[in-house]
Amino acid sequence: MATQLIDAGEAVDFSSLSSVPGKAPDVASGVTYERILNARSEPHNWLTYYGAYDGKRYSPLNQINKGNVSKLRPAWIFQPGAAMGIIPGLGTYAFEASPLVVDGVMFVSGWDGYVWALDARTGQELWRYKHEAPFDVSLCCGNVNRGVAVADGKVFVVTLNGRILALDATTGKVVWNRVYCDVRAGESATVAPLVVKNLVIVGSSGGEFGVRGHADAFDLKTGEHAWRCYMVPKPGEPGSETWPADGEAWARGGANPWTTPTFDPELNLLYFNTGNPCPDFDGDVRPGDNLYTDSVVAVDPDTGQIKNHYQYTPHDIWDYDSTMENILFEMDGRKCSGHFDKNGYFFVLDRTDCSLIRVAPFVDRITWGEIDEKGNVTVRVGPTKEGEPVHFFPGPAGAKEWTHAAYNPDTGLFYVPVQDIGATATLRRRMFKESIPYWGAAVAVDTTDYAGSISAFDPKTGKETWRFRRDVPMCSSVLTTAGDLVFAGEPDGMFDALDARSGELLWQFQCGNGHHSSPSSYSVDGQQYIAVPTGWGGWVEGFLPGRLGNPHGAALIAFALPD
Amino acid sequence: MPAAQMGAFPVSEIPGIDKQNAATLGRLLGTGRAAYAEAYADGRMRATVRIPVDELTFDPRVLIMPHGGELELELINEDDNTHVVLLPSNGDRKFIGLVNHSRGRARIELDGPGHYFYYGPFGNDEGRGLVGVILVQGETPPEARLDRPPQPRP
Numbered sequence: 001m002a003t004q005l006i007d008a009g010e011a012v013d014f015s016s017l018s019s020v021p022g023k024a025p026d027v028a029s030g031v032t033y034e035r036i037l038n039a040r041s042e043p044h045n046w047l048t049y050y051g052a053y054d055g056k057r058y059s060p061l062n063q064i065n066k067g068n069v070s071k072l073r074p075a076w077i078f079q080p081g082a083a084m085g086i087i088p089g090l091g092t093y094a095f096e097a098s099p100l101v102v103d104g105v106m107f108v109s110g111w112d113g114y115v116w117a118l119d120a121r122t123g124q125e126l127w128r129y130k131h132e133a134p135f136d137v138s139l140c141c142g143n144v145n146r147g148v149a150v151a152d153g154k155v156f157v158v159t160l161n162g163r164i165l166a167l168d169a170t171t172g173k174v175v176w177n178r179v180y181c182d183v184r185a186g187e188s189a190t191v192a193p194l195v196v197k198n199l200v201i202v203g204s205s206g207g208e209f210g211v212r213g214h215a216d217a218f219d220l221k222t223g224e225h226a227w228r229c230y231m232v233p234k235p236g237e238p239g240s241e242t243w244p245a246d247g248e249a250w251a252r253g254g255a256n257p258w259t260t261p262t263f264d265p266e267l268n269l270l271y272f273n274t275g276n277p278c279p280d281f282d283g284d285v286r287p288g289d290n291l292y293t294d295s296v297v298a299v300d301p302d303t304g305q306i307k308n309h310y311q312y313t314p315h316d317i318w319d320y321d322s323t324m325e326n327i328l329f330e331m332d333g334r335k336c337s338g339h340f341d342k343n344g345y346f347f348v349l350d351r352t353d354c355s356l357i358r359v360a361p362f363v364d365r366i367t368w369g370e371i372d373e374k375g376n377v378t379v380r381v382g383p384t385k386e387g388e389p390v391h392f393f394p395g396p397a398g399a400k401e402w403t404h405a406a407y408n409p410d411t412g413l414f415y416v417p418v419q420d421i422g423a424t425a426t427l428r429r430r431m432f433k434e435s436i437p438y439w440g441a442a443v444a445v446d447t448t449d450y451a452g453s454i455s456a457f458d459p460k461t462g463k464e465t466w467r468f469r470r471d472v473p474m475c476s477s478v479l480t481t482a483g484d485l486v487f488a489g490e491p492d493g494m495f496d497a498l499d500a501r502s503g504e505l506l507w508q509f510q511c512g513n514g515h516h517s518s519p520s521s522y523s524v525d526g527q528q529y530i531a532v533p534t535g536w537g538g539w540v541e542g543f544l545p546g547r548l549g550n551p552h553g554a555a556l557i558a559f560a561l562p563d
Numbered sequence: 564m565p566a567a568q569m570g571a572f573p574v575s576e577i578p579g580i581d582k583q584n585a586a587t588l589g590r591l592l593g594t595g596r597a598a599y600a601e602a603y604a605d606g607r608m609r610a611t612v613r614i615p616v617d618e619l620t621f622d623p624r625v626l627i628m629p630h631g632g633e634l635e636l637e638l639i640n641e642d643d644n645t646h647v648v649l650l651p652s653n654g655d656r657k658f659i660g661l662v663n664h665s666r667g668r669a670r671i672e673l674d675g676p677g678h679y680f681y682y683g684p685f686g687n688d689e690g691r692g693l694v695g696v697i698l699v700q701g702e703t704p705p706e707a708r709l710d711r712p713p714q715p716r717p
Contacts, residue, residue, distance in 0.1 A: 134677020
């Protein structure tokens with residue numbers, strides 16, 4: 001006899017089983033390109049990924065300052081829950097984003113396709129969006145996302161499976177959705193988009209899978225694809241002479257621009273930062289300098305055309321992505337950019353033509369090679385013989401990872417999270433197969449004998465002016481403020497406030513898990529906050545395997561002074 | 564020593580892995596049946612998934628969507644126990660409670676290609692075997708493909 005089935009109804013949105021209202025105030029309709037151009041004129045907001053187009057990660061707010069930072073305490077904590085996912089990987093379910101704030105509403109992305117709008121004063125969740133990523137999408141470094149962009153009433157975010165979404169900033173509902181990465185090739189997307197003029201600009205990930213890196217631009221309103229800029233030229237294109245004339249090394253060349261560019265509106269140039277060549281460690285497959293891998297690439301935002309470049313590590317065989325930001329600043333009347341590269345060198349360029357002004361080491365141990373003051377590279381060691389292990393400093397995580405430095409115009413100093421950690425690579429040639437990792441080596445990052453610091457550097461001399469030493473590499477972005485402060489998180493959970501002029505430790509708070517993200521600062525109703533996303537995820541086995549077992553966690557903590 | 568000499572054999576031949584409380588406590592992932600979703604003319608798809616009696620599994624275990632898009636699911640709990648199901652879907656996950664002998668519906672949207680897990684997160688039913696897979700076939704859309712010659716695949 002057939003059993004009568006009870007009607008269970010229709011499945012509901014999971015967030016309906018929560019206190020999330022599903023609605024945020026309309027603060028984003030009025031966010032325009034002009035407002036982002038003048039982002040620092042509204043210091044209560046953090047309108048774009050780096051705080052402003054120049055990449056300085058500097059807040060003009062000074063309510064929290066050297067005199068009172070010792071009183072800083074948590075105002076609220078947002079802990080959405082790292083679980084509810086099946087990926088057991090160690091590098092997953094952690095914040096890597098920089099929170100944006102617009103007139104009291106915080107927009108932040110998380111792991112596994114999540115985007116949240118929060119009340120920036122209370123931390124209450126206003127809406128959430130989740131884009132599902134296939135379990136089997138190729139990811140070198142965790143199911144992470146570095147942040148969103150906000151403009152024109154929309155929140156822009158990329159998805160792990162290579163899409164760019166525009167979400168209604170009041171509800172989190174999709175306005176438009178475009179695919180721009182080839183997941184069958186091993187591409188993915190983790191970058192925080194950048195809004196410039198009428199476009200939202202993104203870059204591809206997948207540099208460990210033998211793809212051909214590219215940046216793309218889409219119309220803000222319609223999502224229409226405006227341009228694509230490949231970072232590895234085809235045969236016959238400028239720069240193609242730096243790749244073998246025969247074979248397909250260029251087609252698998254890498255150079256993925258997986259971090260957010262900076263932008264100079266006067267020169268009308270985007271400064272992209274490109275990743276490693278592929279295979280990462282097997283240079284014999286790709287003789288030549290391999291442009292535009294490991295480079296700053298200046299691109300016209302209206303056309304996507306490459307205008308200038310500077311290559312930080314020609315013919316890289318150490319996995320020295322140059323995806324570290326190019327911070328734009330002025331020095332002696334000159335338009336400059338500052339870049340702290342994985343290879344251990346601090347570069348100051350004239351950003352009008354990407355010519356070199358100064359280069360100097362910024363980490364204690366550099367053994368892969370040497371760059372002289374004119375920028376000439378001399379290679380010392382590298383994995384060049386099949387089966388022969390080679391140890392070198394810095395390791396593939398670099399003397400500085402993607403996590404960002406900061407520049408304080410009040411002090412004229414750069415503040416850098418430094419990693420002093422080596423690795424051993426053994427050349428192991430392999431065949432290329434689409435979507436399979438294509439490193440060309442066995443790699444083991446050191447689990448002992450490492451150190452780190454937050455260091456201040458003077459771009460006029462290239463010299464270190466102070467150092468806040470740590471026993472472990474520092475792996476999180478730095479924030480600096482007009483309160484003469486430098487903020488940075490540590491792998492063992494501490495969040496530090498330092499005197500921007502001396503490096504003296506003024507305050508610390510144990511956040512419960514390591515930091516690998518980008519704090520920002522904002523104010524609401526006259527109260528300044530420091531927003532600190534935490535979570536020990538991403539490629540921990542690459543940048544600090546000696547702390548792979550640290551508490552994982554994933555919380556966003558907003559600190560403020562007592563009332 | 565090569566696997567063949569160690570006596571390795573297909574997972575499917577482990578006695579009892581497709582049963583509860585036999586080879587191990589639960590039912591191993593990778594067992595069960597597969598089926599294709601039916602496609603409507605407008606590109607939407609539909610399928611029925613059951614939870615049979617005392618098996619703590621979804622049937623079919625693997626549901627195949629020929630391409631990404633919208634899927635209408637009919638979920639039938641034939642079991643003598645209550646279950647819940649949490650499904651992946653772009654925008655927000657979908658949740659449904661299925662009391663004993665009940666039928667419900669879900670509309671989900673997924674991109675392709677790729678595969679997604681879904682499960683019954685109640686009383687560790689998922690650990691016992693109540694984990695399903697939605698496998699979305701297809702190629703990368705043309706507008707996202709890399710401009711390079713076709714490449715060798717594994």
